[in-house]
Amino acid sequence: MKNDTSISIPSHPLVISRRRALSGSGAAVLSASAVALLGGREALAAGAKVRAEELESDVRILNTALGAELEAVAAYQLGAESGLLSKAILPVAIVFQSHHKEHAAALAGTVQKLGGKPVAPKEKYQFPVEKLKVEADVLRFAAGLERGAISAYLGAVPLFADRALAQVAASILGDEAMHWAVLRQVLGEEPVPSAFMS
Amino acid sequence: MTGLAGLLLVTGASAAQNATTLARGEQVYARCAGCHAIEGNRTGPQHCGLFGRRAGTAPGYNAYSSAMRDSHWSWDEKSLNFFLQDPMKALPGTSMGYAGVKDDGERSDLIAWLKQSSRTGACKPIP
Numbered sequence: 629m630k631n632d633t634s635i636s637i638p639s640h641p642l643v644i645s646r647r648r649a650l651s652g653s654g655a656a657v658l659s660a661s662a663v664a665l666l667g668g669r670e671a672l673a674a675g676a677k678v679r680a681e682e683l684e685s686d687v688r689i690l691n692t693a694l695g696a697e698l699e700a701v702a703a704y705q706l707g708a709e710s711g712l713l714s715k716a717i718l719p720v721a722i723v724f725q726s727h728h729k730e731h732a733a734a735l736a737g738t739v740q741k742l743g744g745k746p747v748a749p750k751e752k753y754q755f756p757v758e759k760l761k762v763e764a765d766v767l768r769f770a771a772g773l774e775r776g777a778i779s780a781y782l783g784a785v786p787l788f789a790d791r792a793l794a795q796v797a798a799s800i801l802g803d804e805a806m807h808w809a810v811l812r813q814v815l816g817e818e819p820v821p822s823a824f825m826s
Numbered sequence: 827m828t829g830l831a832g833l834l835l836v837t838g839a840s841a842a843q844n845a846t847t848l849a850r851g852e853q854v855y856a857r858c859a860g861c862h863a864i865e866g867n868r869t870g871p872q873h874c875g876l877f878g879r880r881a882g883t884a885p886g887y888n889a890y891s892s893a894m895r896d897s898h899w900s901w902d903e904k905s906l907n908f909f910l911q912d913p914m915k916a917l918p919g920t921s922m923g924y925a926g927v928k929d930d931g932e933r934s935d936l937i938a939w940l941k942q943s944s945r946t947g948a949c950k951p952i953p
Contacts, residue, residue: 685914688891689923695869695889696860747889754866754952776860783857783924787914826857 682789687744689784690735693797696777697732698749701725703773706755707766714763717814721770724807731800738793767811774808777801778825844938851939854932861922864943866952870922874949876901877941885951893919906937 678686704725707713713721736746760766781801788794805825813819861869871884882895897917899905909916910933912926927933943949 685923688919688921692861692869692921692923699869754863754868754872756863756865756952772856772859775856776858776862778860779857780860780924783926786925787923 678789683742686788686790686793687739687742689787690739690742690793691744691747693780693784693800694732694735694739695747696780697728697735698747699753700728700773700777701732702749702753703755703770704728706753706757706760707770710760710766712760712763712766717763717767720810720814724770724810727803727807731803734796738796764815767815771808771811771815774804774811777804778808782825847935848939848942850932851935851937852943854927854936855939855943857927864949872951873940873944874951875946876944878902881905889921891919891921893917894921903937903941906940907933910936 704721707721708718708725739746756769760769778801781797781804785794785797785801788797809819812821858870862871862873864873866872867884867887869889871887871890875885879901881897881899881901882890894917899909899917910927912928913920913922913924915926927936
């Protein structure tokens with residue numbers, strides 16, 4: 629039986645191929661395995677092939693997701709520094725923020741591996757600060773972002789040409805759905821309000 | 827008298843239907859909240875003042891794809907309905923990597939709510 633972690637991937641030539649693909653050099657059929665390297669998921673790498681224009685589209689989707697993750701990091705920072713979160717909630721918020729940081733790092737690394745340029749954090753985010761008066765306001769704000777992120781990933785999963793990327797996006801989706809459920813629970817709402825998400 | 831009562835009934839039913847539509851539209855908009863807000867530019871542009879605005883011109887938002895900037899679209903019910911059904915197919919190259927709101931009824935409710943909530947005067951952009 630083949631060991632999943634033993635797949636050998638010539639990562640350097642693949643990166644070069646992707647850069648060439650993104651520069652629009654034509655109809656090269658590319659292996660997308662470098663993507664699966666994120667999070668140590670080398671096993672996902674086997675056999676995926678995407679065309680140059682599909683790769684470009686995948687990178688665009690990843691960069692949009694990266695922008696949203698960076699915004700989530702900033703939003704949790706705002707919450708953590710608001711002074712509104714109790715001692716019991718603050719560590720949870722910081723853990724959730726650390727997940728978003730991990731998502732962002734993984735997405736940025738993947739964009740880079742695919743020859744794209746990862747988006748950078750904004751200098752300033754437009755958050756509804758004046759509406760955050762008590763802890764519940766902060767938690768509702770965070771829950772709204774997490775809820776939207778679930779749908780965003782759900783809407784992105786079927787679009788990836790590279791199925792390994794779709795799997796990674798689904799993995800992030802699962803984590804953000806857990807954040808949403810916990811936040812709803814803390815707010816006294818039904819943590820899992822439906823059997824399906826859209 | 828009967829005519830007036832009938833008119834009131836119809837008007838009342840229409841208002842209730844409208845409220846239901848808007849409530850459903852707001853629920854659908856929750857899916858957009860990962861990237862969008864009415865009153866602020868986020869990963870995606872703000873929706874305040876959306877209707878009648880030329881695509882790619884939300885004030886203060888500078889992360890548009892060239893596809894959106896060059897689309898020459900103007901946002902109204904028709905263009906939103908077309909775009910939101912399948913953004914990447916409707917406008918190849920868009921940064922909105924989202925499969926779309928496939929259900930016609932949900933899309934219609936969403937657009938109705940967006941129209942109501944994004945009216946200048948009903949919303950105030952975050953400075």
